[in-house]
Amino acid sequence: MKHRYLGNSGLKVSEICYGNWITHGSQVENETATKCVHAALEAGITSFDTADVYANTxxxxxxxxxxxxxxxxxxEIFTKVYWPTxxxxxxxxxxxxxxxxESINGSLRRLGTDYVDLYQAHRWDYETPLEETMQAFADVVRAGKALYIGVSEWSADQIRAGHAMAKELGFQLVSNQPQYSMLWRVIEEQVVPTSEGLGVSQVCWSPVAQGVLTGKYLPGQPVPDGSRATDANGGANFIKRLMETPTLEAVQRLRPIADELGITMAQLAVAWVLQNQNVGCAIIGASRPEQIAENVAASGVEIPTELMARIDEALGDVVVRDPGLTEQNTPKSRPC
Structure with missing residues (x-):
């Protein structure tokens, strides 16, 4: 397992991070969840991402x-605050x-730790002054309850404003956690260049596009039993927009590229995200322990330039690139 620095900080994180959105506390039983975490540890993963909102704490x-x-x-334990609990x-x-x-205290209690390594604003809050939010984060850091502060799904302008205020208050904004995959590239035009200039890394969620980039969903065929597309607890809703026939057909065109590299399609998807040097880590989830070993094998894979170009050609216009979607997908009022 390779490690990368998170932003301009001295903190190193495993370039593949284990996350438990959707799975723990809802999609899989606790015993299986524990086996997945232990499999991640055995595979060399040291970074773990969660949030207070996942399965309502x-x-x-x-x-x-x-x-x-x-x-x-x-x-390195990451958690987040913003959504209702x-x-x-x-x-x-x-x-x-x-x-x-109140949320940091609850998260520490549930996680059984005195501090988290990274505490993240899970979205931008249009109803709270940025000064109030960043002062609270500064106090959390000074109290030793979080070592570093990050954000999630903030636009380039929001990251710039938050970074400047953090600097004034004497702490550093080190990361942003966006959705990023071969199919969803909305951060590339604005967020990544801004982050590179400020020393902020991306902690990317859904690098395998909710499992679609594994190639297991075939156009015109029933979805596999037990897959996320069959999960009535939320997984099916999240994956719905990716299940259109043109997208599934484009994904199948990636199979020869993965075969040429001697890796699985899931490994290709994770490795593709890690080619971006602004990425600190790619978050993977798992409903079975054996999935961990497959995804971890993407660490250190180098995709040649010519194959990166072939990936773009294979996916064509099914790739979503609109940078405005980051702000559009953030609630304009508090969701509680």
């Missing part, structure tokens, strides 16, 4: 229990000082 508890007994100093009261979401302070 349960995912954090599952991850904390699975990591219990590990040497804390050898891990608890009974959906008026202050149970957003980036207000109240919600951030």
């Amino acid at each position: 349960v995912a954090e508890s599952v991850l904390g229990a699975a990591l219990a007994g590990q040497r804390r100093e050898s891990l 608890g009974p959906m009261g008026p202050n149970d979401c957003g980036l207000s000082r109240k919600h951030i302070m």
Whole structure:
């Protein structure tokens, strides 16, 4: 497993990070979730990503229990704040000082740790002044409850504003967590160049596009039993937009490229994300322990320039590139 620096900080993270969105506390049983975490550790993964909103806080508890007994100093644990948790009261979401302070304490309790390595604003909060949010993050850092601060799905302008205010307050904004894959490249035009100039890394979620880039969903064929596309707890809804026939046909055109490299299509997808040097790590999930070993094999894979060009040709116009979608997909009012 290779490691990369997160932004301009001295923190190194495993370039493949294990995340438990959708899976822990909902899609898979706790025993299986624990086996997946242990498989990640055995594969050399040291970075683990979660959020308080996942399974309404349960995912954090599952991850904390699975990591219990590990040497804390050898891990990098990430979590997030913004989306609703608890009974959906008026202050149970957003980036207000109240919600951030209460949320970090809850996350630490559930994760069974005194601090998280990276605490992330899960979205931009249009209803809270940026000054309030960043001051709260500064105080969280000074209290030793988080070592570094990041954001998730912020636009280039938002990252620029947050980075400047963090600097004024004496701490560094080191990362942004966007969706990024061969099929979803909305960060490339604005977010990545801005981040490179500021010393901010991307912590990318869904590098395999909800499993679509594994090639297991065939155009015109029934979806495999037990796949995310059959998950009524949320997975099927998230993957729906990727299941259109032109997209599935384009994905199948990637198979010869993966074969030429001697890797699976899932490994090709993860390796493709890691070719971008602004990427600090790619987050993978798993519903079975054996999936971990397959994805980890993407670490260190180099895709030649000519094959990167063939990937672009194979996918054609099914790739989504509009940089405006980052802001469009962020709620304009608090979702609680």
